Amino acid sequence: xxxxxxxxxxxxxxxxxxxxxxxxxxxxxxxxxxxxxxxxxxxxxxxxxxxxxxxxxxxxxxxxxxxxxxxxxxxxxxxxxxxxxxxxxxxxxxxxxxxxxxxxxxxxxxxxxxxxxxxxxxxxxxxxxxxxxxxxxxxxxxxxxxxxxxxxxxxxxxxxxxxxxxxxxxxxxxxxxxxxxxxxxxxxxxxxxxxxxxxxxxxxxxxxxxxxxxxxxxxxxxxxxxxxxxxxxxxxxxxxxxxxxxxxxxxxxxxxxxxxxxxxxxxxxxxxxxxxxxxxxxxxxxxxxxxxxxxxxxxxxxxxxxxxxxxxxxxxxxxxxxxxxxxxxxxxxxxxxxxxxxxxxxxxxxxxxxxxxxxxxxxxxxxxxxxxxxxxxxxxxxxxxxxxxxxxxxxxxxxxxxxxxxxxxxxxxxxxxxxxxxxxxxxxxxxxxxxxxxxxxxxxxxxxxxxxxxxxxxxxxxxxxxxxxxxxxxxxxxxxxxxxxxxxxxxxxxxxxxxxxxxxxxxxxxxxxxxxxxxxxxxxxxxxxxxxxxxxxxxxxxxxxxxxxxxxxxxxxxxxxxxxxxxxxxxxxxxxxxxxxxxxxxxxxxxxxxxxxxxxxxx
Amino acid sequence: xxxxxxxxxxxxxxxxxxxxxxxxxxxxxxxxxxxxxxxxxxxxxxxxxxxxxxxxxxxxxxxxxxxxxxxxxxxxxxxxxxxxxxxxxxxxxxxxxxxxxxxxxxxxxxxxxxxxxxxxxxxxxxxxxxxxxxxxxxxxxxxxxxxxxxxxxxxxxxxxxxxxxxxxxxxxxxxxxxxxxxxxxxxxxxxxxxxxxxxxxxxxxxx
Numbered sequence: 001x002x003x004x005x006x007x008x009x010x011x012x013x014x015x016x017x018x019x020x021x022x023x024x025x026x027x028x029x030x031x032x033x034x035x036x037x038x039x040x041x042x043x044x045x046x047x048x049x050x051x052x053x054x055x056x057x058x059x060x061x062x063x064x065x066x067x068x069x070x071x072x073x074x075x076x077x078x079x080x081x082x083x084x085x086x087x088x089x090x091x092x093x094x095x096x097x098x099x100x101x102x103x104x105x106x107x108x109x110x111x112x113x114x115x116x117x118x119x120x121x122x123x124x125x126x127x128x129x130x131x132x133x134x135x136x137x138x139x140x141x142x143x144x145x146x147x148x149x150x151x152x153x154x155x156x157x158x159x160x161x162x163x164x165x166x167x168x169x170x171x172x173x174x175x176x177x178x179x180x181x182x183x184x185x186x187x188x189x190x191x192x193x194x195x196x197x198x199x200x201x202x203x204x205x206x207x208x209x210x211x212x213x214x215x216x217x218x219x220x221x222x223x224x225x226x227x228x229x230x231x232x233x234x235x236x237x238x239x240x241x242x243x244x245x246x247x248x249x250x251x252x253x254x255x256x257x258x259x260x261x262x263x264x265x266x267x268x269x270x271x272x273x274x275x276x277x278x279x280x281x282x283x284x285x286x287x288x289x290x291x292x293x294x295x296x297x298x299x300x301x302x303x304x305x306x307x308x309x310x311x312x313x314x315x316x317x318x319x320x321x322x323x324x325x326x327x328x329x330x331x332x333x334x335x336x337x338x339x340x341x342x343x344x345x346x347x348x349x350x351x352x353x354x355x356x357x358x359x360x361x362x363x364x365x366x367x368x369x370x371x372x373x374x375x376x377x378x379x380x381x382x383x384x385x386x387x388x389x390x391x392x393x394x395x396x397x398x399x400x401x402x403x404x405x406x407x408x409x410x411x412x413x414x415x416x417x418x419x420x421x422x423x424x425x426x427x428x429x430x431x432x433x434x435x436x437x438x439x440x441x442x443x444x445x446x447x448x449x450x451x452x453x454x455x456x457x458x459x460x461x462x463x464x465x466x467x468x469x470x471x472x473x474x475x476x477x478x479x480x481x482x483x484x485x486x487x488x489x490x491x492x493x494x495x496x497x498x499x500x501x502x503x504x505x506x507x508x509x510x511x512x513x514x515x516x517x518x519x520x521x522x523x524x525x526x527x528x529x530x531x532x533x534x535x536x537x538x539x540x541x542x543x544x545x546x547x548x549x550x551x552x553x554x555x556x557x558x559x560x561x562x563x564x565x566x567x568x569x570x571x572x573x574x575x576x577x578x579x580x581x582x583x584x585x586x587x588x589x590x591x592x593x594x595x596x597x598x599x600x601x602x603x
Numbered sequence: 604x605x606x607x608x609x610x611x612x613x614x615x616x617x618x619x620x621x622x623x624x625x626x627x628x629x630x631x632x633x634x635x636x637x638x639x640x641x642x643x644x645x646x647x648x649x650x651x652x653x654x655x656x657x658x659x660x661x662x663x664x665x666x667x668x669x670x671x672x673x674x675x676x677x678x679x680x681x682x683x684x685x686x687x688x689x690x691x692x693x694x695x696x697x698x699x700x701x702x703x704x705x706x707x708x709x710x711x712x713x714x715x716x717x718x719x720x721x722x723x724x725x726x727x728x729x730x731x732x733x734x735x736x737x738x739x740x741x742x743x744x745x746x747x748x749x750x751x752x753x754x755x756x757x758x759x760x761x762x763x764x765x766x767x768x769x770x771x772x773x774x775x776x777x778x779x780x781x782x783x784x785x786x787x788x789x790x791x792x793x794x795x796x797x798x799x800x801x802x803x804x805x806x807x808x809x810x
Contacts, residue, residue, distance in 0.1 A: 006632050006640075032643075110643045134639075136665075167641040167666035168628055205797035246664040314669035332671035335688050335729050339721060342686050343714035345615065347651030383711045546711040551650050556712055573748060 001098045003173045005049035009164040012135040012171050013074075013102060014039035016142025020098070021179040022072055023047060026057035026500035028319045028423065029452035030076030031111035032165035033104035035336040037074055038455075050455055050464045053393070053423040054079035058086040058101060066094035066193065068183045070146050074102040077118045078392060082424070084121070086582060087155065091125040092203045093193050094153035094554035096184070104165050107283050107310035113373070115308070117477050122157045122261040129157045129261035130223070133242040135169045141223065142257060143174075155310055159260070161283065163240040163310065166396035215262035223258025225479050233325065234275025236288055236299075241281050244316045248326070263291050272297045279304060279325070284313050295386075305506065349378045351552040351555035352520035352529070352576025355444050358415070360580065361498045362386040362442075362546050367413050368403070369504065372396040372425070374417035375519075376451040383547045387415070394424025396433060397441055404437040411505045418474065419449040419457040426481065432510045433482035440504045441512045444491070446519040447472055454522060478512045485511035492517055494583045530593050532582060534568045535601045538589035541565030545581040545590070553581060607660030608772050609668040613687040614679025615636045615704050616653050619752035622786065623677075624655035628755055629782045631659035633647060636776040641666040652683055654690075659772065675769070679738075681705050681722050696766055698759055699752065707717040734806070736760060741801050747791075750798035753783065756800020765807065776803065 004384060007015060013036050017025060025048045041048035051057035054075040064071035072479055075083060088100060103121065106112040106148040122129030132138040138160065145156040191199050216225040230251040237245045238257040239270050255271040257263070272278050273293070280301035289301035304323040306315060309489040314334075320326040345352040349356050359379035362369050369378055371387035372395060380387035389399055400412035416425045421443050432439045456462050461471040478486050485507060489496045497515060504511040518525045520549050534556070541560035545553050545568050552574035555566040568583075570590070582590040614620045631638035643657040656668045661785055670689045676697040677749035678684030684699045691697060699722070710716045717772060719747040736758055742750040757778060780799060787795045 004632075005630055006638065030729065126609060162643060163641060163666060166643055167639060169639045169663075169666065170627075170632060170637065240666070241664065243664040312667050312669055313665045313672070317669070332669065333693055334671040335691055335693065335725075337685060337688050337725060340715070340717075342717060343706055343708040343712070345650075345652045345682065345686075345708070347616065348707055350650060381707070383707070543711075549707055551707060551710075554705060 003068070004170045005173060006168050007034065007135045007139070007171045008166060008168045009132070009138040009160055010035035010166070013158070013160070014043070015140050015173065016071055016139040018043040018046065019139070019174045019176050020143045020146040021070055021177045022146070023069040023179075024061065024071040025049075025074065026051045026060035027074040028052070028054045028079060029449050029455040030054075030079050030104070031452055032106055032162040033074050033076045033079070033102060034452045035165070036102060036104075037464060048464050050457060052458055054083040055086055058083040058090070058486065061099060061101070062086060062090045062095065065097050065099035067186055069097040070098040070179065072100045075574065077103055077105040077116055077336055078114065079103075079110060080118055080121055080492040082393065087125050087569065089195050090155045090424055091127050091207055091295060092200060093196055095155070096187055098149040099155045100142070100145045100149060100158055102160065105161045105284070107157060107161055110162055115284060117287060118157070118159055119260055119287045119288070120285065122159070123564060125155070125157075126207050127155050127157055127261075128152075128214050128259055130258060131159050131239040131260050132164055132238050132258070133256070133385040134164070135167070136172045137258065138164060139171050144223070148214075152210055152217075152402050154210055154214070159239075161240055161310070167240075171564075187600070211262055215264070218259050218262055218264040218546065219266045220342060221259050221264070224264050224267055225256050226267070226274075227254040227256060229253050229412060231274060232276045234271055234278050235281050236271065236278070236292065236550050237281040238288065239283065239312055240284065240547065241283050242302055242350050242379055243597075244311050244313050245281050247313045248316045248320060257288065265295055268292060268295065269297065272299070281305060281311075284308075301584045333599075334504055337460065346381050347378060348381055348549060348551055349375065349384075350520055351550055352525070352578040354446050354515070354517035354520065354578070355379060356384070356548060356578070357492055357494045357580050358442060358444060358515055359384040359386040360584070361494065361501060362413060364498070365505070367503060368408070368410055370396040370400040370403070370414045372414075372416040372420045374420050376415060376417055376444050377538065379415070381549065384549045393420055394428055397425055397428035397439065400431050400439040400441075401428070401435070401437045404439055405435075411438065411440065413501070413505075415442045415444060417450070418443065418445040418447065418459050421474065422472070426477070427514070429478065429483070429510075430481050436510050438511065440501065441510070442501075443478070443514045444472055445514055446491070448506065448518070448519050448522055450519045450521075454519065471474050474514050478514070483510050483512050485509060486514070488514040488516055490517055491515040492578055492580060494580065520578065525576070528577070530577035531572040531594075532570055532577050532579070532590055532593065532596060533572075534570055535589045536592060538587050539567040540587060541567045542586065545585055548580055548584065550581065553574075605661055607658045607663050607716070608675065608769070609673050609692075610657040610659075610675045610677065611668050611673035611687065611690040612655040612657065612677045612679070613683045614653055614700075616685060618653070618679045619749065620653050620655050620679055623713035623752040623756055624657050626779070626782050626786055629659045630774050630779055631657070631784070633778050633782055634659075637661060637663050639663045639666040652686060654687060675759070675763070677759060678756065680752065681719070682706070682717060685717055685722055685725060688725055688729070691729055694732065695732055696754065696762060696769065697726055697733040698725070698762060699733065699735050700755060701735050702739045732766065734758070734801075736805055738802070741805055742798055745797045745801050748793055750794055753795045754802035754805070756759050756783070757799035757807045759802075760799075761803040761806035
């Protein structure tokens with residue numbers, strides 16, 4: 001009997017990796033890709049690691065594939081920008097065993113800074129791109145990717161999107177294909193693996209010939225299939241857009257592409273000839289559409305469906321109605337809400353978040369803050385409002401340096417998390433030291449990779465597969481980069497943080513403040529949770545504690561007699577007892593944890 | 604059952620919506636149906652609005668439910684119920700937990716949390732099948748407010764049985780409990796069993 005299990009796309013890719021006999025996998029966490037490695041790491045007899053960044057992860061996978069082992073690197077779409085250098089040389093060299101790169105794209109930017117369409121990387125690097133449209137295909141195409149990689153001596157890009165990664169559907173499981181436990185001697189083949197110009201010149205035509213051969217193969221690739229139904233409308237589609245196509249146009253003929261680069265031009269021509277009207281339904285870029293049009297085949301695509309954001313059945317249906325492809329009757333009636341717009345609920349720093357005190361101080365100091373990628377980007381949300389730029393991993397320190405060198409009249413602060421500092425912050429800090437700018441860098445060390453769900457990193461002392469590891473200490477590392485002004489404080493030491501930042505903002509040299517406390521959601525922090533209470537007799541409704549942006553601090557129903565303003569109250573189910581509010585309350589109306597214990601005992 | 608049954612779950616990050624939808628999709632599968640589920644992880648979970656989609660049926664394509672297409676709408680929080688109203692299919696089934704979690708835009712941003720009359724009027728206009736449940740108090744009575752999600756699943760199981768349109772879809776309580784047992788840590792199992800039953804009782808009355 002076949003085993004059928006409900007798997008998310010990411011779980012299915014991990015299963016596919018295991019079934020394909022993958023031995024080595026490396027990644028840097030990033031939504032929506034993170035769970036691929038987390039799940040793969042739990043299979044027996046595999047090696048899985050978190051690398052400090054995506055480029056390192058890909059180089060690790062390449063090394064393993066050179067050594068003759070099936071290997072994979074996983075990352076979110078923007079991670080492939082970091083790893084692009086390695087992708088390009090890996091395409092030139094090929095490898096001794098299957099090499100697959102997973103790019104998890106994020107249309108609609110649920111948790112990303114952009115929504116770039118990484119199919120373009122496959123075309124750019126002359127490698128095939130596979131796109132599953134549900135969890136079953138995510139598993140199956142992962143296995144196929146390794147077969148293709150070895151058949152054509154090419155890296156393969158497995159491109160998924162948030163709705164594939166984080167959607168669950170039933171998957172039929174297969175067995176692991178165990179591969180030889182012996183590795184061959186590491187290849188001594190400089191003509192193939194040493195990309196100096198003389199060798200690279202010879203490899204480039206090989207790469208071009210290879211992608212032409214794969215294009216021929218794509219014509220009969222079993223995951224490229226024509227589904228003929230009503231021939232008045234034909235739709236070329238791939239990935240999750242295939243599901244929306246079937247949902248909204250159940251009667252239309254479909255060319256479903258499992259490989260979106262290179263495209264099977266013969267198959268496309270045959271399909272186009274068999275239908276009256278041809279459209280391409282794809283998320284983000286007109287990637288397939290451009291090729292179809294270049295082939296001289298009339299078709300529609302982005303003139304009907306949106307270029308930006310993600311598709312869903314509603315968007316597809318509405319676009320189709322507007323283009324006359326469907327009748328008005330097909331659109332469901334959408335409830336509308338009358339009255340005032342609803343208050344927004346943006347994501348915020350959690351109650352007890354150790355990043356909050358730093359942003360409270362930065363907001364007070366009114367300095368420009370160049371931020372980075374992580375939970376702490378939420379320091380931008382009012383009332384903290386203390387992040388002024390955020391572009392990509394590791395950018396903040398160098399952006400601050402550039403602004404200072406350009407003569408920005410204010411002192412700049414760069415904030416960066418521990419994991420992001422290891423990722424790409426270090427070279428930027430070295431640059432600040434080498435080229436001497438008085439940038440104040442705050443490293444928010446919460447002892448984990450927070451936003452993606454607590455993945456270990458080089459500072460945590462253990463690995464993805466739960467092995468103990470040396471802890472890379474940040475302060476000595478910063479000193480080794482040449483920074484003379486360095487201080488490490490508790491992230492909850494509001495007075496110390498304010499005093500240090502004021503001091504550092506006067507200096508004429510680089511400085512680094514490291515603020516350290518575990519993320520409030522880590523087990524070691526949870527053990528210490530102890531909610532605080534407001535002493536209503538002392539509170540006069542001054543609202544200062546509302547301005548630290550803590551979700552646990554609410555307006556109570558009790559009004560202060562003099563001011564008429566609501567007094568504060570603390571939700572005991574949310575408060576962790578971080579004491580930031582207790583530290584800043586001018587009337588000492590929120591007793592500290594120890595005081596609360598004494599008060600309770602006295603009562 | 605040729606047309607899938609669509610569920611939309613909504614609420615605030617940290618309320619246990621992801622676990623509830625994991626259970627819901629697995630219940631569909633164990634009941635012999637096909638099922639799909641979609642949700643979003645990452646930044647949106649840091650106390651922000653959370654939406655999860657679950658579909659049961661013979662053949663299911665889209666993993667996400669379109670606006671106006673949720674046959675069953677489960678809100679863990681009142682403001683989020685209003686925010687996601689557009690997903691509800693008119694005359695669909697709505698189960699709304701009467702918990703209010705004020706966002707920062709209300710606490711410190713001066714915006715106004717919508718009052719109950721607006722919530723009830725908006726749903727009454729759309730469907731006669733809107734049910735309001737103080738799931739937080741029920742969970743607290745059972746012993747842990749964090750069991751709100753299981754209370755709501757219990758209530759949902761009873762509502763499906765009681766509604767003539769959905770009764771044919773309704774899996775037996777044992778199926779729900781089996782899936783819950785597979786998903787919660789064993790030390791919390793008794794609590795979750797009680798929470799599930801308390802949710803059922805709140806709709807159907809104790810047996």
